[in-house]
Amino acid sequence: DSYRKTEAQPPVLRQALAFDKVLSEMPVWIQDGELIVANIASRPRGAFTFPEYDDTWLKKEIDTISTRKGDPWLLSDEDKARIKSCMEYWQGKGLAAMTDALTTDEVRQAERNSFIDIRMGKQGSIGHIVPDIEGVISRGLNSFIGEAEEHIKRLDLTNPDDHAKLPFLKAVVVADKAVIKWAKRFADLAREKAAVEKDPERRRELEQIAEICDWVPANPARSFREALQVVAFVMASVQIEANGVSIGTGRLDQYCYPYYERDIRQ
Numbered sequence: 001d002s003y004r005k006t007e008a009q010p011p012v013l014r015q016a017l018a019f020d021k022v023l024s025e026m027p028v029w030i031q032d033g034e035l036i037v038a039n040i041a042s043r044p045r046g047a048f049t050f051p052e053y054d055d056t057w058l059k060k061e062i063d064t065i066s067t068r069k070g071d072p073w074l075l076s077d078e079d080k081a082r083i084k085s086c087m088e089y090w091q092g093k094g095l096a097a098m099t100d101a102l103t104t105d106e107v108r109q110a111e112r113n114s115f116i117d118i119r120m121g122k123q124g125s126i127g128h129i130v131p132d133i134e135g136v137i138s139r140g141l142n143s144f145i146g147e148a149e150e151h152i153k154r155l156d157l158t159n160p161d162d163h164a165k166l167p168f169l170k171a172v173v174v175a176d177k178a179v180i181k182w183a184k185r186f187a188d189l190a191r192e193k194a195a196v197e198k199d200p201e202r203r204r205e206l207e208q209i210a211e212i213c214d215w216v217p218a219n220p221a222r223s224f225r226e227a228l229q230v231v232a233f234v235m236a237s238v239q240i241e242a243n244g245v246s247i248g249t250g251r252l253d254q255y256c257y258p259y260y261e262r263d264i265r266q
Contacts, residue, residue: 191206
């Protein structure tokens with residue numbers, strides 16, 4: 001829906017606006033006993049298909065994906081119809097189509113002859129990265145937003161090089177604000193659940209979740225638990241935003257240790 005309305009926009013900004021729409025409208029949930037929250041799909045163990053990258057494999061399997069022997073996905077008829085509609089829109093517009101348009105005849109021939117395999121690049125083209133989780137823990141996303149906004153103010157938009165930077169910097173602001181709004185949706189849900197929770201211990205936990213999600217990842221973490229909540233939000237949002245594999249937390253033990261040590265000492 002978002003991409004349909006932003007076809008004239010630069011690609012990086014379109015992706016940020018779509019990301020914002022997803023985080024604003026996707027279901028959020030908190031499971032019983034959960035202390036650290038975040039989810040990447042509308043239900044536990046949900047999956048995402050990213051038809052905007054490449055749907056070649058999904059087209060072949062969409063009618064048998066729920067019954068295949070290896071790794072079956074339980075796909076409802078309603079979701080199947082929705083995915084087919086998405087695939088129709090992305091026909092000839094996705095990452096795979098753009099990759100093919102830029103690929104030379106020699107590379108296409110090599111791929112046809114099985115000398116090379118670039119399917120994974122077409123289907124994802126991102127991953128094997130470590131987001132700056134430590135930076136978000138120590139600074140908060142509001143700091144990154146402020147930095148991008150200050151950079152925008154300094155741009156000389158009569159300079160082509162500066163003008164080219166504008167969509168990316170705008171996208172930074174949109175994407176980071178989207179994650180903050182998403183965290184506040186979890187805070188609101190935790191408060192709703194706390195209001196009807198009969199177990200005093202669980203009610204206290206839900207109230208703590210609400211307080212934490214109101215504070216991070218917008219602001220710097222103040223405790224070990226807040227640091228872990230930042231890790232969850234960053235990792236889940238990066239997985240939602242792009243079809244990436246091998247996205248790592250980095251040295252979680254090192255950058256979370258000062259918060260752990262301080263909490264234990266206090």
